[in-house]
Amino acid sequence: MTNAKLEHVNVTVSDPRATAGRLTEWFGWQVRWHGPAKNGGTTYHVGNEDSYVAVYAYAKPTETPTGRLNHIGVLVDDLDAAEARITASGIHTHSHADYEPGRRFYFDDPDGIEFEVISYA
Template identity: 50%
Template sequence: MAQSFLEHVNFNVADAPATAKWMCDLFGWKIRWQGPASNGGLSIHVGTDDNYLAIYTPEAPRPRHDNPRGEVANLNHVGIVVDDLDAVEARVKALGYTPFNHADYEPGRRFYFNDENDIEFEIVSYD
């Protein structure tokens, strides 16, 4: 069977440039591509040479009124592996986000935070 891997995930945000900036600042990622996208929107691909998040802002974004995580076809969270969990948590706090749900578990440690779009991120380190 041919090998496969996850290349990217695409999701909507209110301000793609602002979201891409904090992701680059927090994770040391780069903008791989950016430009006009469907329906008058803007898309920015931010990540590494191997994988990325496609951040899309529609021409007329509408806020989400709730986050029904128990419903089918809903984004639960985005998991990011880092080398130094404590350093990343300090940067998360410096960006104004509030870490929560810290846990040590086999095989690593983790915490979560929500960004300004109410997207939940799980930050994990496998020490």
């Protein structure tokens, strides 16, 4: 079994820059990264070296509510072993990507919660 850790939670907000500013002020966190995201949106990763909150907004106003959980990010030591356990339970994985500095894939659990599984190994 790999040593899995909660790495991040990704939520939709109305203004990621403003939300990032509040989180840094309230908790002493730092902006780890910010930039373009899916669907032409913008994301800020705000936290410390171990974990973060990803605050995301679509490029254009949408009917998708703010405060919505987008996905939960789980950091694992062995991505292939984690995926094997997940697919063995009948879950379909998708959106595999190799990127600097790691690899990842996504899946939806039976309740419709999206998970991102990441490895930097």
